[in-house]
Amino acid sequence: MADNPKIVLEGVRKSFGTNAVLDGVNLEIERGESMVIIGQSGSGKSVTLKCILGLIRPDHGAIRVDGEDLASMSTRQLEVARAKFGMLFQGSALFDSLPIWRNVTFALTQGRLRDATNMRKIATENLERVGLDAKVLDLRPSELSGGMQKRVALARAIAPRPEIIFFDEPTTGLDPIRADVINDLIVELVDELGVTALTITHDMASARKIAHRVAMLYEGKIVWRGARDRLYDSGNPYVDQFVQGRAEGPIQ
């Protein structure tokens, strides 16, 4: 293992009221690695992601990106640090009042209408990278299918060339073929752009395809982590039950 991981989570805890959602999460993600966190709905996957993004402040623990602790940063420092991140939201979260090209270039313009010719060019380049063409530039998000919206959202996330991209359930709501297109795109981005990827999912086909390593989150803790190839002979009862999708086992 390299001695300077891209992202380090150390004893991250977060409670909502009396409900401890994250109960001491420890995880390292290497530079250029694709890490997938699996776990049931409600196991704290989304909260983990939102903590790293700084959308939620953890109660305890450190979140280091390139050695800098995000958890102790001011709002202003956090705004600067977030420039390294891109995020693909589960429901795409496209801005429905803006045309596609302004959605894709949003991080570059911060929502201002400027340098339109150049921005349309950048939008086209990024849309082509995700397999769409200039025909969609002037459409609204609501005029696209769910799969296309996901791809536009992906183009929007990669447009500012982030070093780290987070994927929140990237294949949820898509048919198996469209889901696989998204999986291919994620693999491509990691291989070609050299980004570090962190995906949360409960889609095992997706995890098998895009992960270098997998970690399993259960009741607010990482109960297992290992290479993708070990996923089906992990020897861990929680992982076994989850990947085989059995109702009976240690997870109730």
Add this chain to the structure above:
Amino acid sequence: MSAILQPFIGFFGPIGRLMIAALAAIGRVTVFAATTVSRAVRPPYYPARLFEQLMQIGWFSLPVVGMTAIFSGAALAQQTFTAGSRFNATSTVPAIVVLGIVRELGPVLVGLMVAGRVSSAMAAELGTMRVTEQLDALTTLRTDPYRYLIAPRLFAALIAIPMMVIVANAIGIFGGYFVAVYKLGFNPIGYLDTTRQFLTATDLQMAVVKSAFFGFFIALMGCYHGFKAQGGAAGVGRATTDAVVSAFIMILLSNMIITLMAFG
């Protein structure tokens, strides 16, 4: 000892809890407003968004505001005339219409109408953006939702509502004039003269001050409740209701406080 106190705790306990909840809510709204202002003073600025909101809040509310004003002015003139004729004081019609409209009815009715139109729209739009993660998306795209969404709405309302109240005052006075002259037989020139005599700069200033407060509360309640919405479509519905109801209460409460302080 505690046995003696028990009935009192049973009685005052819920009142106390309500007070604490109310104070906590006031605190959260104040923090929200302060955050918006402190973020808005630093770049990037969004003049295009401000203009968009000025059109939305001001220009597109004009038909509704105009109708409210003309109907209220007309009804007020008729009522004043009916009441005044009982003791031979129908000449007070222009004075009561102008003072009633400019000091109270203009600002309050415009405030309430615009709150119904604008606070609800803001809460629904921002609430939908919240539950579909568009607000989180903004943050991850290096854009501060306070600067991009909240500040333009707050400042646009602060500018637009006073301007609309001035327009509404003029239309309301005209509504009264129309009824007085064409139905009740007042002399047009005499009516306008009396109106001008009773209309003072202080009254207009007071109308502007009041409506600036109303504008602030209209946008603040709409934005706050939308921004904090949670729980899907039902949550957005709740946020919209809360926004309108709290904007109404804030308008009527601040109107009473300002009136009692200024004319007391």
